[in-house]
Amino acid sequence: MMRLAVIGAGRIGAVHAAAVAAHPAAQLVLVADPDVAAAARIAEPHGARWTGSVEEVFADPTIAAVIVGSPTRFHVEQIVAAVRAGKAVLVEKPVDLDLARVDECLATVGADAHRVMVGFNRRFDPGFAEVKRRVDTGEIGSLEQLTIISRDPQAAPAGYLVGSGGIFRDMTIHDFDMARFLLGDVVEVSAVGQNLDPEIAAIGDFDAAVVTLTGASGAVATIINSRHCATGYDQRLEAFGPLGSLEAGNHTATTVRFNGPGVSAAAGPYLDFFLERYAVAYRAELDHFLAAIGSGAAPSPTLVDGREALALAEAATVSARTGERVRLTPTTHVTTHASTREASS
Amino acid sequence: MMRLAVIGAGRIGAVHAAAVAAHPAAQLVLVADPDVAAAARIAEPHGARWTGSVEEVFADPTIAAVIVGSPTRFHVEQIVAAVRAGKAVLVEKPVDLDLARVDECLATVGADAHRVMVGFNRRFDPGFAEVKRRVDTGEIGSLEQLTIISRDPQAAPAGYLVGSGGIFRDMTIHDFDMARFLLGDVVEVSAVGQNLDPEIAAIGDFDAAVVTLTGASGAVATIINSRHCATGYDQRLEAFGPLGSLEAGNHTATTVRFNGPGVSAAAGPYLDFFLERYAVAYRAELDHFLAAIGSGAAPSPTLVDGREALALAEAATVSARTGERVRLTPTTHVTTHASTREASS
Amino acid sequence: MMRLAVIGAGRIGAVHAAAVAAHPAAQLVLVADPDVAAAARIAEPHGARWTGSVEEVFADPTIAAVIVGSPTRFHVEQIVAAVRAGKAVLVEKPVDLDLARVDECLATVGADAHRVMVGFNRRFDPGFAEVKRRVDTGEIGSLEQLTIISRDPQAAPAGYLVGSGGIFRDMTIHDFDMARFLLGDVVEVSAVGQNLDPEIAAIGDFDAAVVTLTGASGAVATIINSRHCATGYDQRLEAFGPLGSLEAGNHTATTVRFNGPGVSAAAGPYLDFFLERYAVAYRAELDHFLAAIGSGAAPSPTLVDGREALALAEAATVSARTGERVRLTPTTHVTTHASTREASS
Amino acid sequence: MMRLAVIGAGRIGAVHAAAVAAHPAAQLVLVADPDVAAAARIAEPHGARWTGSVEEVFADPTIAAVIVGSPTRFHVEQIVAAVRAGKAVLVEKPVDLDLARVDECLATVGADAHRVMVGFNRRFDPGFAEVKRRVDTGEIGSLEQLTIISRDPQAAPAGYLVGSGGIFRDMTIHDFDMARFLLGDVVEVSAVGQNLDPEIAAIGDFDAAVVTLTGASGAVATIINSRHCATGYDQRLEAFGPLGSLEAGNHTATTVRFNGPGVSAAAGPYLDFFLERYAVAYRAELDHFLAAIGSGAAPSPTLVDGREALALAEAATVSARTGERVRLTPTTHVTTHASTREASS
Incomplete structure (x- = not known):
């Protein structure tokens, strides 16, 4: 014990x-x-x-x-x-x-x-872990495109968001790690932030964003974020390669489907929120x-993984603000000293 | 031409x-x-x-x-x-x-x-024809169980139904033919009729029914009928065998799915009615x-196929009325003279 | 505690x-x-x-x-x-x-x-419980047809089956209870047994069956059983009424879908077996x-529910052997004395 | 006539x-x-x-x-x-x-x-047209994010591609029009081109790309393209707004699903190619x-629509080559004279 x-x-x-x-x-x-x-x-x-x-x-x-x-x-x-x-x-x-x-x-x-x-x-979600395992076995060939859709059910209160470090450090950081988990090292980041919610815009943050990450392998990951989703916690990804693709979808409380006037196969909402969705x-x-x-x-994931996801969040923050892509210089991380890698535009 | x-x-x-x-x-x-x-x-x-x-x-x-x-x-x-x-x-x-x-x-x-x-x-519906073709190739092994769900969107007027020969001759006859198409010869029929609609009961007919057909091979087909379905024309089947199963599902006008508060993946209604569903x-x-x-x-299908489906409809009519199963004696149909096969209880 | x-x-x-x-x-x-x-x-x-x-x-x-x-x-x-x-x-x-x-x-x-x-x-499966709850709220109107598909991944050893009381008491008993859970009292039972597996036939049991139950309400439940299913533990049901239908589907380990040459949306197998499928x-x-x-x-469910499911299993056993439907006489169960209800043909 | x-x-x-x-x-x-x-x-x-x-x-x-x-x-x-x-x-x-x-x-x-x-x-595909119609009715609120996945089954011969104007003018142009159809005017374009296929790289073109379009409304469209897809012609989109989302999915020849050892719900491949997929x-x-x-x-769509889609293709070509975003200045198109709008970085 x-x-x-x-x-x-x-x-x-x-x-x-x-x-x-x-x-x-x-x-x-x-x-x-x-x-x-x-x-x-x-x-x-x-x-x-x-x-x-x-x-x-x-x-x-x-x-x-x-x-x-x-x-x-x-x-x-x-x-x-x-x-x-x-x-x-x-x-x-x-x-x-x-x-x-x-x-x-x-x-x-x-x-x-x-x-x-x-x-x-x-990384421990059974669906995402299965995608990782099957990509690693070569089932779809070399990963070419990764699409991550990640939307919270609703924004945290502005009081929380103001100290959160911004959408990329607070929310997208999970997706950056997921992208690295499947794609490996990232060499370039391009981020578009959206200001659809005036309250969040007022504190200088974005409420939605689309980020494109180019991997060292030439593969590209796209992350689509929103601070709200009417159907619940929207957590999906698709890994695409020359031999096929693997999709990990949303979770609902049960498999029940309703058919009625004007509608068929209607499932329940997505599990809401992370404690339910990621309980396993x-x-x-x-x-x-x-x-x-x-x-x-x-x-x-290691402390270096934590560092790298944060580096991507910083790069995305810069990119979304400047409108320029941010190129990450290759680094060699060892566990005995800190990385010297810097984000530069 | x-x-x-x-x-x-x-x-x-x-x-x-x-x-x-x-x-x-x-x-x-x-x-x-x-x-x-x-x-x-x-x-x-x-x-x-x-x-x-x-x-x-x-x-x-x-x-x-x-x-x-x-x-x-x-x-x-x-x-x-x-x-x-x-x-x-x-x-x-x-x-x-x-x-x-x-x-x-x-x-x-x-x-x-x-x-x-x-x-x-x-028989010419692309989905049902594909199931037939794949069953014939042995993809699921010998067919063991066939489940046909067949429901009309709504009952025809009583004026039509009164001369229709009853639900088994008028509606189930399609399903009897589909069962024969996939299962081959049938040796026994058991039918349960339902009287949920008093207007249809008043003309001595059933508005819903469940029919069980035992094939000469030992396989069993189940037909589930209703004269109404709130979602449209419900036309499905599942062929089950030792190596797997094949399901042919309902059709909707488009592939569009809606996700919103309390609901996900909601598709449109089933195509309604036979001219749309079976246009192809x-x-x-x-x-x-x-x-x-x-x-x-x-x-x-041949004139003999038409005859056989009707024989099953007659057997089902007897079974639903008497509560007894109807055994069909094996027959040899040739195209130069009529069958001598009779339905007997 | x-x-x-x-x-x-x-x-x-x-x-x-x-x-x-x-x-x-x-x-x-x-x-x-x-x-x-x-x-x-x-x-x-x-x-x-x-x-x-x-x-x-x-x-x-x-x-x-x-x-x-x-x-x-x-x-x-x-x-x-x-x-x-x-x-x-x-x-x-x-x-x-x-x-x-x-x-x-x-x-x-x-x-x-x-x-x-x-x-x-x-009864405690979240999907089936949800169907029950929604049927009870009247979402689909009065239940008219219930279809239960229940297939084990593979037959238990003959040594177990020989003392199991037969497929209806050992396996279908769950489905009889589920039918009663949703449909209420049953007044008539018609069962067709299948002998596709010679080993199971040799011990006088069926390896597959289709049972039709007529409820006191006029609704009909159909149970489709098999002792084997290549895809895993096949556990589904559909409740159908005048306002719509509710389907509870199979469970897979994850939501992952594969798309590749000749195939799309391929999910994993059904959870196998009851400890996994019904863990929750x-x-x-x-x-x-x-x-x-x-x-x-x-x-x-109560001891009377246990008694009633067994009564249906007995009736189905009789029906499958004799080829006759078995009518159940209405009974009043109180908890202070045993039921006097008997199965009679 | x-x-x-x-x-x-x-x-x-x-x-x-x-x-x-x-x-x-x-x-x-x-x-x-x-x-x-x-x-x-x-x-x-x-x-x-x-x-x-x-x-x-x-x-x-x-x-x-x-x-x-x-x-x-x-x-x-x-x-x-x-x-x-x-x-x-x-x-x-x-x-x-x-x-x-x-x-x-x-x-x-x-x-x-x-x-x-x-x-x-x-624009005349029934699924995409339905999404447009439902977005216009306000069913999902103001469109916030649009995700278009558009992949050809396989690249045209290099001999064709060399004169095609490049992936953005030849292939993405359809997606640019679709983005405008749903999103309206676009003010900024960011494109990442991929060179995964050396043969296509040799003729100076990309074989895959991710394009982000920012609309005048603040909504963002993401287009994910590839010149190949093992499953067929991959043509999907999702429109997302504050009240829900609408997804239009791929087409298969039939609704048939296969369940077998290790797999469930496996559908056929996507219709391949545009003559089949877009026949209707x-x-x-x-x-x-x-x-x-x-x-x-x-x-x-009008000649101006044709012009605008081409303007987006030009902007994407510039963006993918320079690594910079391209801002489009607002224009007023009238049908009596040509637009004066230019792409500028």
């Missing part, structure tokens, strides 16, 4: 705490949050301890691994502290909103980066983390 | 006349109906002649083939007259409502039966008839 | 034990099976006790409820013993293979029958049982 | 000639092509005349309308000659490969441009042209 702590008693912290508590190979030991009452609400039903002091997590030598679900600005310091205390880390995305800080973090943790996993949960993915993510840590292997 | 006449200037006669007129290998010469004005309305736009006397069709030696779309009670005498006049015949289903008269007809036309085709248009089938049926007649081959 | 015991350490016992152990409102206390080693294998990972003596379950006053997953022939005696010991019971289907024994059981437990739930798990249903079934027992309400 | 001539006896000329010949309101009078034998092959079966001299078409005062299906370089002069001869024109796309020549053509025909229709057949659209296009001309109304 691996002993784990969860830092952050918000919505995602609660998800992780419950997943750990239910996992046969893990034990939830401690939940830490400055809001002690929130920590208690999450810890108590699972028979775990709680604390208002994050330091308590790092000080406990019986805790092998930490799941970091705190606000983004605390991620880097908590990763570093956890790694220094000899613990494995599963950190929620994004690692940070500032690429330079992520590079510092990589430099600081050095070779210990292999014990840090970034929570790009969608969160469990599979934890499985992978526990299995890797337990066996001494490096879990994946 | 084969010269054809159409007998019967009702709805189905108009369909056939238009199909003949548009066919590159055929010429519509004459339309005959006691209602001369109706015949004229159909013939004139296609530059064909019209007549109130059916005899004129048989007397014209330049007419090679006749399409019989008159009321059912005239079918047998017109088949016989046409065949005696040396013409090929495409007759609408059912051949007659009375099995004995069909047997007399078979006895009368004798060896000339090979020039008579019965208009079971559904009617053209393919005519193609087959013209090609067979032109080359001296016997078109199919 | 409700304390539960599981009787029977076979495949289904293991499922129930795991579900109880994972349930936040329940505690797995004891697993009982004459095969003590099997009981231990299931109990130990969940920190529960195990025993070779079923009596130990009934003797433990701290155990509030018992899940009976033993071989069918022990169900009745264990239901009775558990009820007498004041415990609630969730018993796997079928209650027994012999209708008379079930009636005795009902007579014996009397008013305590309200504490016995029969494990017709499919088993959890929802347990939820319902615990919630009902916890609140003092009677869980459902 | 409107009397028509067809200029150009190639593949598309044959399609139009057959459509005219079969149309109840039209008569095919003359087919003109410098290759007289080719003209004869098309004209003769329909009982029409043929000629090697295009002048003969313009000289015949009984001919009311001309369908121009000649090689692209002859389009402009034939449009002008036909219009001067008082005839209506349906010209295949593109109007010309050179935007300046199209502007000259517009200037020359002046007010007579209302008698010229450009053959963007896809070609007929509807002709209907519209004949109805408009017959009633004195201006058919649509």
